[in-house]
Amino acid sequence: MKTLLFIGHPGHELLAYKFLNIYKPDVIFLTKGSGSNDEPRIQQSIDLIESLGLKAYYPFEPFTDRQIYDLILSNSTDPFLSVKSAIKEFIISHNIEMIVGDALEGFNPSHDLCRYLINATVIGLEDKVKIRNYDFFQEDVRKNRSSSKKPEDITIELDDTELQNKMTASLNYPEIKLEVDKFVQHYGTDFFSVEYFRKVSDPFKVKSWNTEFPYYEEFGRKRIKEGTYSQLISFSEHIEPLAKTLFQQD
Known part of the structure; x- marks a missing residue:
């Protein structure tokens, strides 16, 4: 099945390490992963992807985190509508049958924006082509083990060798090593031995949290x-109107 992995930040692909090996997706990044220090980490991810025989594509220029935040704060929609259009054209021209990307978690605006863009693109293509649409957790990755799984969801278990390869790749990624170490200390290495991808049932969803405000706002x-x-x-003020604009415009 021709698959596209569209993710908000470089490094997210490590949570889909065996998925990459099984589905061999094309990969697109929304951002360069520059963070607060404005130092992009995208090349590290490209090297990893290419080492697995995969390819990263650039139907648009990935944003810096600062660019994303400035555009959101100024309520700019045109740049993101252009991204939606570029992803739509990529899906059609590359005969993509399944798209996988960040889940809507309310943790990071860029992660959620990635999900809105995916869902809006799938909605916009409904009359032309049916795309299987899946998400996976970035922050609350504990849900990989605890979520109620449905038959159409994808659960991938890693054997010892695959897990070791995944952990080696993660720990050799300097920009995210501290995060990986933190999870290992709390949950152990075995925590990373399951990869879980949910079939998106409601592409129009704009929030998934039960609190008054998402984490990034708090x-x-x-x-x-x-x-x-x-x-x-x-x-x-910023995110919900942007999401609804992406869903409505085509």
Whole structure:
């Protein structure tokens, strides 16, 4: 099955390590993974992908994190509508049958934006082609083990050798090594031995959290009080209107 992996940040592909080996997807990144220090990490991911015989594609120029945040704060929609159009054209020209990407978690605006873009693209293609649409967790990866799985979901288990290869690749990725170490300390290496991909049942969904505000908004409020941030990305003011625009425009 011709597959596309579209992810918000370089490094997310490591949570789909065996998936990469099985499905051999084309890969597109929404951002360069530059973070607060403005140092892109995308090349590390490209090297990993190419080492597995896969290829990263650039139907649009990946954004820096600062570019994403500035566009969101200014309520700019045209650049993201252009990304949606580029992904749509890529799917058609490359005969993509399944698309997989970040889940809607309310943790990071770029992760959620990636999901909105995927869902909006799938919605826009419904009259032309049926695309199988799956997501996978980035932050609450514990749900890989604890979620109620449905028959149409994809669960992939790694054997000892595959798990070791995955952990080696993760620990050799300098930009995310601290995060990997933290998860290993809390849950052990075996925690990474299951990869779980959910069939998206509601592509129009704009929130998945039960709290008043998503995590990124609560985090932003704290940083503003500390004086670290000067502006707040708000779900109701910035993210929700952007998502609905992506769903409506075609």
